[in-house]
Amino acid sequence: MSIDPPGFELPLRLFLGFRVLIDELHAELARQGHPHARPMHGFVMQAIGTEGTTAVELGRTLGVSKQAAGKTIETLERLGYVERARDHRDTRRKIVRLTPSGVDMLVRSARIFDDLRARWAAVIGDERLRALEADLRKVTPQDVFRLDVPGWFGA
Amino acid sequence: MSIDPPGFELPLRLFLGFRVLIDELHAELARQGHPHARPMHGFVMQAIGTEGTTAVELGRTLGVSKQAAGKTIETLERLGYVERARDHRDTRRKIVRLTPSGVDMLVRSARIFDDLRARWAAVIGDERLRALEADLRKVTPQDVFRLDVPGWFGA
DNA sequence: CAAGATAGACAACCAGGTTCACTATTACCG
DNA sequence: CGGTAATAGTGAACCTGGTTGTCTATCTTG
Numbered sequence: 234m235s236i237d238p239p240g241f242e243l244p245l246r247l248f249l250g251f252r253v254l255i256d257e258l259h260a261e262l263a264r265q266g267h268p269h270a271r272p273m274h275g276f277v278m279q280a281i282g283t284e285g286t287t288a289v290e291l292g293r294t295l296g297v298s299k300q301a302a303g304k305t306i307e308t309l310e311r312l313g314y315v316e317r318a319r320d321h322r323d324t325r326r327k328i329v330r331l332t333p334s335g336v337d338m339l340v341r342s343a344r345i346f347d348d349l350r351a352r353w354a355a356v357i358g359d360e361r362l363r364a365l366e367a368d369l370r371k372v373t374p375q376d377v378f379r380l381d382v383p384g385w386f387g388a
Numbered sequence: 389m390s391i392d393p394p395g396f397e398l399p400l401r402l403f404l405g406f407r408v409l410i411d412e413l414h415a416e417l418a419r420q421g422h423p424h425a426r427p428m429h430g431f432v433m434q435a436i437g438t439e440g441t442t443a444v445e446l447g448r449t450l451g452v453s454k455q456a457a458g459k460t461i462e463t464l465e466r467l468g469y470v471e472r473a474r475d476h477r478d479t480r481r482k483i484v485r486l487t488p489s490g491v492d493m494l495v496r497s498a499r500i501f502d503d504l505r506a507r508w509a510a511v512i513g514d515e516r517l518r519a520l521e522a523d524l525r526k527v528t529p530q531d532v533f534r535l536d537v538p539g540w541f542g543a
Numbered sequence: 544c545a546a547g548a549t550a551g552a553c554a555a556c557c558a559g560g561t562t563c564a565c566t567a568t569t570a571c572c573g
Numbered sequence: 574c575g576g577t578a579a580t581a582g583t584g585a586a587c588c589t590g591g592t593t594g595t596c597t598a599t600c601t602t603g
Binding site: 428452453455459460463479480481 | 589590591592593598599600
C-alpha cells in the first residue's frame with residue numbers, strides 16, 4: 234500500500250530508458266566501425282528497408298515533408314549508408330537503397346539491441362521485462378514507424 | 389516459453405510511451421489556457437524551480453551551453469512564463485524567476501501527469517504500473533534532470 | 544591593485560524541420 | 574490522341590534550437 238509516485242516521473246523514466254539504450258547503442262556502433270551513425274539514421278534506414286524507397290514515400294512513412302526526407306537522404310548518402318538510382322520505369326523517381334555499409338550498420342544495430350535487452354533482462358528479470366514490453370504495447374500506438382521523431386520536440 | 393521480441397522494439401516502445409504522455413499533456417495544457425507551451429518548456433521551468441536561477445546555472449543543470457540556456461530563457465520570457473531581474477549583490481547576474489503564469493503551467497502539468505498516470509493504471513493495472521516504474525528506475529540513471537534533452541537526437 | 548574568473552550577450556554557423564514555388568515526367572480522360 | 578491534372582524531386586527562404594568564439598562588464602583573489 235505504498236504511495237503513488239508523482240505522475241511526471243513516468244514520462245521521464247520512459248525517456249531516460251530510451252536514451253540509455255540509444256546512447257549505448259551508438260557507443261557500441263562507434264566501436265564497431267560506425268562512428269558517424271546518429272540516432273535517427275538507423276531509424277530512417279529501417280524505414281527505407283531492403284526494398285528501397287523514394288523521398289516522397291519515406292516522408293510519408295516518417296511523417297515529415299518530402300523535402301525533409303530528401304535532406305536526410307542526402308546526409309545518409311554522404312555517409313555512404315544509402316545510394317540513389319533512377320527508376321527506369323518512371324524517370325521522375327529516384328530509388329533510395331541501402332548500401333552494404335548501411336546493411337552492416339542495421340545488422341549490427343539489431344545485434345546490439347538484442348544484447349542490451351538481455352542486459353535489462355538480467356537486471357530486472359526476464360518475466361518482468363516481458364511484462365514491461367507487453368504493458369507498453371497496451372498504451373502505445375501500433376504503428377511503430379510514425380514516430381514523427383524528427384523535430385517533434387521543438388514543434 | 390514465448391519467443392523474445394526483437395531488441396529494437398524496447399527503445400521504440402519506451403519512446404512511444406513518452407510521446408503519448410507528452411502529446412496528451414500538451415493537448416490538455418492547450419485546452420487549459422496554455423496553447424504555446426512546448427515539450428521542453430515545462431521541463432526547463434521545472435529545472436528553474438521556485439528559487440530562480442541564472443542562465444549559466446540553468447545551462448549546467450540541463451547540460452547545454454549558457455548561450456543555449458539564454459536563448460531558451462528569452463523564449464520563455466516572451467511567452468510570459470519567466471522574468472529576469474538583476475541580482476543586486478552581483479550585478480553581472482540576472483536571476484530568472486517563474487511568473488504566476490509559469491507556476492500555473494507547472495501546477496496544471498503536474499495534475500495532468502497524475503491523471504495520465506491514473507489512466508495508464510486503469511489500462512494495465514496498478515500493480516503492473518508500479519512494477520514498470522520500479523523496473524525503469526533500476527535501469528536508468530538517478531539524476532533525472534541531466535536529460536540533455538535539447539539537441540541530443542541530432543548530435 | 545593588477546590579474547584572473549565569471550555572467551551575460553552578440554555573431555556566425557549547423558542540423559533539420561517547415562512552406563512556397565518550380566520543372567520534369569507520368570497518368571488520366573474527353 | 575492530346576491537353577489537363579497529379580506526382581517526384583529540387584531549390585530557396587525561413588524557423589528553432591543547438592554549437593563555438595569573442596567581447597564587455599563585473600566580481601574575486603593573490
